[in-house]
Amino acid sequence: MTETRYDVVGIGNAIVDVLAHAEDAFLQEHGLAKGTMTLIDAETADRVYASMGPAVECSGGSAANTIAALASLGGRAAFVGKVRDDQLGAIFRHDIQTLGVAFNTAPAADGAPTARCLIVVTPDAQRTMQTYLGACVDLGPDDIDPDVIAAAGITYLEGYLWDPPHAKAAFVKAAQAAHQADRMVSLSLSDSFCVDRHRADFLDLVNHHVDVLFANEEEITSLYEVDSFDEALQHVRHHCQVAALTRSDKGSVVVSGDEVHVIDAAPVARVEDTTGAGDAYAGGFLHGLTRGADLAACARMGGVCAAEVISHFGARPEVPLSDLVAHEFT
């Protein structure tokens, strides 16, 4: 197997987050389930945005957040995702490239604008998301360069890619290219409603194509349509090489064959905004994995990254994550 040029290449929806504080009543008015992601069209996006208070814009996207965390840890990373050639697209490109991430997906020159995720953060620090996919619907297999995939130790994919119409074909092409090059494929289940929309496909992926699976408690119990975390754990444990299951303030559970680790959550002085917690966890975990850390250390690193991201508003780290996990490598 040849040397890798990237530790991880992430493929996902390229999204700019629009974050605002809101009361719980906002969720009721808009018929939203707290903590979930809903897909919306352009018209709804305009209406919801108009009803939101003053907001802050920052680059987001689930896999992109994971890649940003990994780069912030010092990992070598690439990202594939579709923006439009507009102002928000330029912001997305700037934020990921200035982290040292290779991002060479050509922007769409026409069609829908760069994707936006309207995020309201309620006083309990929970985030509820409404995504207008915009230019993301143009991501397709032509955007996947098999040489880039073959040059990365791990290809990381977000389950949300099953939502836009052509991204699934890009996803499959990337997974095949990775396995042909003897590389690993990693998937995040993204969201319990996303699992609901695509359960059969996700079960097939987990059973046959995914080496490293990330899911939170809601997602993994939804996948197997079971009531308890432990039942889901028994289902998943022999299906992927590694499954990292996150449980919010209960920490995470990692299973790999007969190996099982139950890791406590990293301490957080005050949880401000849970946006991006799972994404950051995956970034920390994958960084550990590519650096040869054992699975317990990978889980601890994921936890430390998630703790940083939930301690402030916004989904990406505010400080270099490498400063926070240095002790895991000494």
Added chain:
Amino acid sequence: MTETRYDVVGIGNAIVDVLAHAEDAFLQEHGLAKGTMTLIDAETADRVYASMGPAVECSGGSAANTIAALASLGGRAAFVGKVRDDQLGAIFRHDIQTLGVAFNTAPAADGAPTARCLIVVTPDAQRTMQTYLGACVDLGPDDIDPDVIAAAGITYLEGYLWDPPHAKAAFVKAAQAAHQADRMVSLSLSDSFCVDRHRADFLDLVNHHVDVLFANEEEITSLYEVDSFDEALQHVRHHCQVAALTRSDKGSVVVSGDEVHVIDAAPVARVEDTTGAGDAYAGGFLHGLTRGADLAACARMGGVCAAEVISHFGARPEVPLSDLVAHEFT
């Protein structure tokens, strides 16, 4: 004198802030004086942005921040400023309108894009700003509706308006309309380098046209070309009806004729980012003034608003300021 429809109408550059953390070395590389604002062209803006790390975007602009603070306190406000009809312009419009501020300046349909202020925050929480004025250069006297000015108790103007070519004429038209309607005119000196660029004009304004002046220590000593705060204080005290002079962690000094108040700064647990401190102070002070508070209470309210804004990243309040100053009105 007829009833007012607005407590304050603000006129200023309509700007979206692009905020990133940076080390002091960044300032040296770009030849920047810490804590100041430099005007840059489009090309420089692109170059500086490319050299900045991942950033957060939020609405800014000095007078606009002041108006946002005033609206957050429950004040009735309007804003006049020029954006382009682009994505950043839509963000600016959204953020100010959702605070309940009347903002009816027509966006430019062509020409330069919406203005951006590239702000780097160094580890000492100081902000250093580089502004690409973009569409702001199109603001002119036609954008001033004398009826709106006459309907506002106070017309508030930022000194930065002296930078774009036609805004000065808009400024003069607004000040005249205000005085014709027996309303007050308020000015912020904005920045010591801005005072340097326009000293003769600013002296004339302060001596003959401004009722309520806001300046920090660097600006007021620059205006009178004196070495000490006390010398500047002696110069200014009989020239404006009210002068509110801010001194960072030393609080503020307010003079009005023979009346003088020396008010301590409001406590801040941890200063994260000083962007917008002076703007928020002016918002709190003006709100007090329009509600009939005495000058010492106005200064305390300004201090409380500034303390909120410097306790987090970004120039606008994260919580309703009305919650923080309620005790001043009981």
